[in-house]
Amino acid sequence: MFKKLYLMLVLAAALACNASPSKPVYKNAGPNDLQPDPQQSVVLSYVTKLITDYNYKKVPLNDSISKIIFDSYLKKLDENHNYLLASDVKDFEQFQTTLDDDIKAGNLANVFYMFNVFQKRYTEYVNYSVAELNKNFDFTKNETFTYDREKQPWPASVSEIHDLWSKRVKYDLLNLKLTGKTDAANKETLKKRYTSILSQSNKLSNQDVFQAFMDAFTEAIDPHTNYFNPALAANFNIDMSRSLEGIGASLQIDNEYVTIKGVTAGGPADKSKQVNIDDRIIAVAQGTNGEFQDVVGWRIDNAIAIIRGKKGTVVRLQLLPKGSPATAKPKIVTLVREKIILKDISAKKEIRTYNSNGKTVRIGVISVPAFYLDFADYKAGNPNYKSTTRDVKLILDSLKRENVDGVVMDLRQNGGGSLMEAIELTGLFIKEGPVVQVRDSRNSIEVDKDEDPDITYSGPLAVLVDRFSASASEIFSAAIQDYGRGIILGTQTYGKGSVQNAIDLDKIITPTLKDKLMALAGKTKSVGTGSQNKFGQLNLTVAKFYRINGSSTQHKGVMPDIQFPSVIPMDKYGEDTEPSAMPFDMIPKTDYTNVGNYTTVLPQLKKMHDDRMNTSASYKYLLEDIEESKKQDEEKSVTLNEQKLKQERDEDEKKAFERNNMRRVALGLKPLKKGETKPKNEDLDFLQKEAGQILTDYITLGNKTAAVNKQL
Structure with missing residues (x-):
């Protein structure tokens, strides 16, 4: 199946001959309005072509889908009806049935027009909130503040929305007042908070606008076809691999400074003995001779982009040590980037002990947060590549040495990840055989099997799931259940039964067009900053999962053998709550042999x-x-x-x-x-x-x- 998915890249390359950059024309564009880069129009055209030609779910781009995209985008701008006026929304409605035409043409003018109106309103009301702090509020009045306005009508006038924001300020002050601080101190705290909010808002870029619209567009097609801009693509791949290349430090914005908030043990920052918690990074330079770039006031994602980089490359930081004044002379720290393994978000174990008729029973619990795989290392042939299966195998070997009597695989909150890992992880518990069936858009069915006859663990097994166990978690759980290999416990799972192929758009857009786009955008190739991705990534739905018994995991998920009450609202989260989700269906079962049967014992266990x-x-x-x-x-x-x-x-x-x-x-x-x-x-x-x-x-x-x- 993996070979078939990679053919998508070849097919997508056929798109490279048609697109060309163009500059959209804006109506009523102001001097401070955000505008798209030329490459965003091209990316939109490429993504549209990929979706309409190759997405598993065929959805025509017409007026009906345009309305859905419009509603979704409007919701992303102002879901709680706090900023836009009814007249603004009325004005926007002219685009309800034209967004499909804009998408086909790669035209983002109307999309950015809507955002810029929203941004003006946002700025106006935050500034209004700052001015409201000069008032004295009466906290003895029997007023109420409606904080959830999603189902409320859009404010009809500026005075109505000012009243809303005045109550919001009053509520914020009242919250602080109940902590016992003085009114003057509370107002100063809120002034700083509102000013900071406005500062962060002013740092929004055209990438943020483009991402919000692309989310609205792709989610209207199906919930799991997604476009990721370059920054989000990098984070997605870090999450998948559970590793990154960088200095080994977590960062956070603190009063306009990029601040060190965590240091990874054994990483470059830790080994230098010169980087400490709450140090502030004021400038970054690439290599031993590169010029320093001032990063004070930067957005955190922009700062991270130039601090991360390829293993073996040099980055230099200008640091203000914790507690030193802004006027102090910064120290310069030179670090060589390394590969950082994110151990804190990898599979972990613990042993629980139980008393059964006077005997101690030891249960090993393995918590698996995701089905991760460092695909780059795997593809390069690194025998020590990071993966869920490798980590769990080591843990199982350890638990066997510690003589546990049974194992619980805890997949709660595990949203999935690598299909290959779901198959190989299942293979640790069965001898060999089919694990999952995959049907592509041509209705061709492929059976993916565990072909390794070795069994790492053959003892008693239970799998714990919840509503947020999805995708690869459901494949694993379903296979364990269908084989009769273990007991499934918890709540009905999410129901994501679709297959996505991650397409690096940089590999599709032609080199000549790339150069033109970068020149138009006034950008040059960055040096030493890691990923060179400039156009983002499309996760395209290309197939559908089915259990080996023929049932789809789509929409219905996996039903546990013994159900627990759900702490996650089932009516708010899950594939069956997504309007654009594909339906449940079935295909013929594949040939497999049960290795166990819990039918006779389940009633007694449930009792x-x-x-x-x-x-x-x-x-x-x-x-x-x-x-x-x-x-x-x-x-x-x-x-x-x-x-x-x-x-x-x-x-x-x-x-x-x-x-x-x-x-x-x-x-x-x-x-x-x-x-x-x-x-x-x-x-x-x-x-x-x-x-x-x-x-x-x-x-x-x-x-x-x-x-x-x-x-x-």
């Missing part, structure tokens, strides 16, 4: 689970928390009366404190005293604990059955 839950205080609190969350989600406004709000907050705080202590006691932990900080690394994961208990029940039942058979 043992239900009996525990009926008397479990933790389970009761979990159900109450879910109901409380639903109630809070239905609230749309808050009182601006100081006495009432304080009373509500005090009651909520007291209730939360008491309930937290009740949860702790139910889990066998010591209750906290008022103001006491909870100890680190406490075991508060009730659902993971119960998953291990269910697997312990299965092991115990199996031992009893084996003992009876032995006597017979």
Whole structure:
């Protein structure tokens, strides 16, 4: 299947002969309005051609889809109806049925026009909020502030929207007032906050506008066809590989300074002994002789782009040490970039112990955050490439040496990743055989198999999933369930059953056109800054997943053998909540042989689970928390009366404190005293604990059955 997907790059190369850059004409364009780069129009044309010709789901670009794109883009600009006037939206409606024509033509004029109107309103109301801080507010009035306005009508007048923002300022002040600080201090705090918000808004670039519109466009086609601008493409690939090339430091904007907020152990920054938490980076230079670029006031993503870079290259930083004044002489630190492995977001293990009839049962729990793969290392033949399967195999070997009795694979919150990793990870638990079926847009079905007869772990297995377990997580869970290899526990999964191919647009757009576009944009090739991607990446939906039993994972996901209540709202998250999602369907099952069967034991396991839950205080609190969350989600406004709000907050705080202590006691932990900080690394994961208990029940039942058979 992978070879077939790579053919998409060859097919896409046929697009390279038609596109040419053009400059759009703007109506009512102001001197400070953002405008697209010429290459964005070309990227739009290429992406459109790829989607219309090669996307699995065929959606014609017509007036109907134009309306959907329009509504989605408008929502991205002002989802909460806080900035745009009804008259603005009325003006925008002229584009409802023309965006499809604009997309085909690569014309972004109307898209940027809408954004620039929004940006003017945004700036105006933030400035209005700053001016409102000069007023004195009466906190004894029985007013309310409606903070959730998504279903409210657009404000009809400037005075109406000013009233909305005046109440927002009053609410912000009241929040600070309840902390006990003076009005003067609170107003100064808010002035800095609003000024910072405005500063960040002014740093928005045409890439941000283009990305927002491309999100609206691609999501109207299907939820998982996505365009990533160069910065987002780099982050996507870092997330997939769980590694990056750079200095080994996490950065954050703090009062206009790019500030060190974390240092990776063993990375270049750590080994230098010259980079510390809260140091401020004021300038960056490439190589040993490059000129320093001042980065004070920069956006964080722009700063990161020039600090990261290829392994072995040199970057120099001008640093202001923590606590030193802005006028201090900066120190210069020279670092050689290295490959940084992101261990904190890789597979991890722990061992839970359970008591079963006086015997200790040890359950190994492997938490897998994603199906990651360092494809560049893998393709280059590096035997130590980073991947989920390699990490989990090492963990399983370790758990076997520690004599665990069973293993729980925790895939909660795991949104998927590499299809190859889903197949190979399944192969650690089965001898060999099909894992997933894939049908492409020509209705050709391919069966992807585990062809390695070795089994890393053959013992009792459970898989814990939730609503955010998606894609590769669902492939793995479905295969384990279909083979009868393990018990699936948790909630119905997300339901993402589509296959995406990541297409680097730099490899499609012709070199000649690239040079022209870069010249028009006034850009030259960057030196030593890592990825040279200039046009972004398209994740194109090219196929659909099916279980080996013939059912699609699309839309319905995987249903657990034993269900837990969902802390994630099922009606708000999941493929079946996406308007553009593909439907569920089926194809013929493939040839596979079950390796186990839980049918006879599941009723007994479920009864043992239900009996525990009926008397479990933790389970009761979990159900109450879910109901409380639903109630809070239905609230749309808050009182601006100081006495009432304080009373509500005090009651909520007291209730939360008491309930937290009740949860702790139910889990066998010591209750906290008022103001006491909870100890680190406490075991508060009730659902993971119960998953291990269910697997312990299965092991115990199996031992009893084996003992009876032995006597017979």
